[in-house]
Amino acid sequence: MEPLVSTSWLAEHLGEKDLVVFDATMYLPNESKNGREEFARAHIPGAGFFDIDEVADPESNLPHMVPTASRFAALISALGVSNASRVVFYDQKGLSSAARGWWLMGLFGHDQAMVLDGGLPKWQREGRATASGPPRPAAPGQFTPRFRPRRLRGLGDMLENLETDAELVLDARAAGRFAATSPEPRPGLPAGRIPRSRNLPYTELLNPDFTFKSREELRARFAACGVDETCAVVTSCGSGVSAAVLTLGLTLAGHPCGALYDGSWTEWASHPDTPKES
Template sequence: MSAPSPLIDVAELAAALDAATPPALLDVRWALGGPPGAEEYAAGHLPGAHYLDLDRELASPPGAGGRHPLPDTEVLAAALRRAGVRADRPVVVYDAGPATSAARAWWLLRWAGHRDVRVLDGGLAAWTAAGRPLDFTTPQDGGGDFVPEPGALPTVDAAGAAELARTGLLLDARAGERYRGEVEPVDPRAGHIPGAVSAPTTENLAADGRFRPAAELAERFAALGVKDSTEVAVYCGSGVTAAHELLALTVAGHPGAALYPGSWSEWSADPANPAETGA
């Protein structure tokens, strides 16, 4: 029997929210340099959703480990308990639409040991397009009991990423122009980790903003060199959009790939690390 999809559609989520025991629903809207997600949440969110702050609760402060290091376990635990996350209760996460920050929350919960986490495919945009209602009230805090146990999903550090670029497959989930070093709007240097393969997350999505079907994603990743026998890791700018790639890989039937949490923001800050440019 195949594993259940890590994605959930609007109709399925609406039915689940009407059940006697609905899933814990997490709003993790975030955009690099964009408006604060908390403001967007206050302007309308899915009924019963709790807001989680990616910068403060789903990451540690920026530093030597990059712009979005993995969060302190106690900080993460407190945020999840506030949002009603329990070990025996399914969790659904969503963002504004492309699933970039939702995938970060999905990956973190799975990495922390939660077994039942799904992402709303298409996010808030799909929900509202289907004519579903929004809420403007904040649900009561508390009720969660989930205790994170980090390590359930694999990670690599800078040395591990460099090694996989030589011996396995290292995917760069950033936009192609950043991979090629044509632009670098955020991090210290332009380019990519030597040997990495460009795999922009935008190519995981169909024109409607939802993920492409599993078979199409499997074809995409096969063309990039992903095989069942290949050890794979993914990086991006700071470990956020890389989670989107890992979500797509899971949909495609390759759930074992690792995340490089520090990603390019960590790698490029160390002058000892080489950088390649071009295709």
């Protein structure tokens, strides 16, 4: 199943019994908006809300870290997802945080997950219907996870990679944050980057309407960062959300999806023993 669907595809299939649609919007601390509140103002009819901060490890002091397989299974089942479900994620910005939901589903073994190209802004520009109010209670599903650890990287893996250079680290943050010329959105977090990582702001993979660029354009942009068919890639960002846009872009470009560093710069910058560049 293709990981990207158009607004016309979703409009045609909306309401089908096995299709589950989620708004997976997450706003950064400096954006002064709340995804759930904005969902109540306008969302795609029948959609549920996928809270990235809730479908996470509640015991971690880092934001929205990957939950255990059992917690993920319980939460996604309660949201109405089964192993037979087709799941579409979108977000209110266009394409920013929806890919995190797609990536989590794949991490736990579910390949029938997709992202809405252009997200809610494109849906609304086309004059398609929206609904308001809180999400309707979902009939519980039954989801059995199949965890794929090779798609996930932790702090120890990243420190080891500094010694081996086995994987290319692509950072999805804006260029100013990567170069430490712009502040981080999280108060008190120092600016900078992981040594020898390369910058590919996730927005460079998108058209002005927040849809993905063509396969050829994606391949060219990745190639400019040193990615080829044999390259092992780890994506990173501020806290493991927009990194998933790069992971999705790799898949659309025909490259292996690689792995994602879940703690990303928030973990790396907060740790006293990690080397930093600026």
